[in-house]
Amino acid sequence: MQRKALTALALAGMLVLAGCSGGVGDGTPTATDGAPTTADGEPAQGTSSVVITQAAESGVNFYVSDQENAIADFDHLNVTIAEIGFQRAEGGWSEHAVDNRTVDLTRLQGANATRLTTVQPENGTYTKVFAYVSDVNATLTTGEQVRVKLPSEKLQLNSEFTVGANESTDFVFDIAVHKAGKSGKYILRPVVSQSGTDVPIESVDEDLEVEFADEDSVTRGGNATLAVTRDDEPVENATVEIDGEQAGTTDADGRVTVAIPDEPKFKLIVEAGDDVADLRVTFEREDGESEMEAEEDDREEADDDDDEAERDDERDVDDREENETESGDDDEADDERSLNATFVGEVAPGGNATVSVTANGSAVENATVTVDDEQVGTTDADGRLTVAVPADAEAFEVEISAGEREAELEVDF
Structure with a gap:
């Protein structure tokens, strides 16, 4: 399932920043300095600001990308993946079916990547990764359909990474299509130097966008309307859960009114097909009226130009390494x-x-x-x-x- 990272910040007299000591960066609610609290240290009832962050999820976000080799020859190169797996350092495999997801490698050149799935392997160190390919469909820019060979149905690479408790790991599995000299034949191979957990990602996925239709209406114990869109279009029949309980389903306009728990924090999950937006909502006590501004937290944009330049340099030496x-x-x-x-x-x-x-x-x-x-x-x-x-x-x-x-x-x- 694809997960959308969203952040909404509430501004009211003082800006609440993720990453401040004891702040919302770790998902822990913290009352504003000087604001009244209950005996339990929770924000007191009254006017409050609202902070929305991505809910922390452990697991491996499995991305597919394409190292630019002979991909310019293709109008499309659709690769269908049925299963992925990780080999544990101490032996044995953690295998996960992905229901024959198809990706077009022509859309995934360079740092572009698509999230194939998010899986939950056991915590520990893994040393090898495979992707089981069930089908390849390829058409050249000339319109000719060609056969693209696989060294075997299971593309595999050596890449060590660690899954920690309550940690989210982004793993990129990079696949390149190579032309076999002047023979006119093509073959798919995994690219070790462009795969792993430390390569830049530019997501091409059209994720869910979730926001409150009326930001001022978000109060503890009240009702609020959610607006759910994908690529600026309303998403109908998206389901909403709050703290594990069904809260409603969006209508044709992509909207649903939900009851807000009378609690200092809660977790809200929106699902539409394979797409999921999961948010943690925290109330912060403030004096005066509050405002809430929703903005997208695009973690892929945190990678700078130097990372991309380094990736370009690695492409030049990849063939000599493989x-x-x-x-x-x-x-x-x-x-x-x-x-x-x-x-x-x-x-x-x-x-x-x-x-x-x-x-x-x-x-x-x-x-x-x-x-x-x-x-x-x-x-x-x-x-x-x-x-x-x-x-x-x-x-x-x-x-x-x-x-x-x-x-x-x-x-x-």
Whole structure:
């Protein structure tokens, strides 16, 4: 589900800022200095300001992006993902179905990314990530439909990250389409250097917008009308929950009137299909009338131009770093049909390249190796075969098959 981060700040004599000591940045309500409070330290009844922040949610926000390689050749490149998973550092996998979500990589170039899902794996350290691709549909800018190959149905990369208690983690899974030299063929591969939790994100998602239709009407124990929109259009049949209880459903105008709890704080959740806006509302005691100004808290905009420049530099060296496909793994979560193929040592024009093929940690003998659509041999008992690299090659692509299992390697020079 996609989650929208919204912040509304109430201004009344004193500005309440997220991040101040004991303030709303951590979701904890704090009475304004000098304002009357109850014996429990809660704001006293009376005129109050309202602070709305994003409700803290733990879990992993899983984004998909595209490193700009051969994507300019495509009018659209739709990739359908059925499942994602994370390998724990101590062993075992945390797997999550995503209901065959389809993303168009042509919309996700550079820092552009879309949130595929938000999942809740156990707290701990994870070392590998996979995305199970169930379908690829591609059309070139010329209008020609082409087949884009996968090294296996499971795109996988090594990327260590940690999920902490009550923490939200943004993970970007970057996928690039590569052109295999002059062959006219294309292949999808995950890009390690552009993936992980520390890369910039520019969200392309059209999230829910939630605001109070009449800001002055938001008072403890009263009623208030919510307006829910997406891309400036009203959202009908969005459901609203307050502190876990059903509070109403939006009408054709995207509006619903809800009862505000007579409490110093409460949590409000709006759901419309896969989209969710979750807010925490806190009342702060103020002398005099209050005003409330709603504004979007776009955390993606916090990434500065230096981050984007660094990302551009990393793209230039990515192909030199990616000399192996991460098409499978040797543990229980691997698809039995997948092969793990790598180049042993350096691959250069005019030299020899040794291909190593394994499955579930064991060498694969008699795997067929094809170069430029021509069969060049089969692997030996150690799962290896050495082949010649053309001296004038701009790229070197190798296809490996063993029964119904396939893998593919590519190096651009």
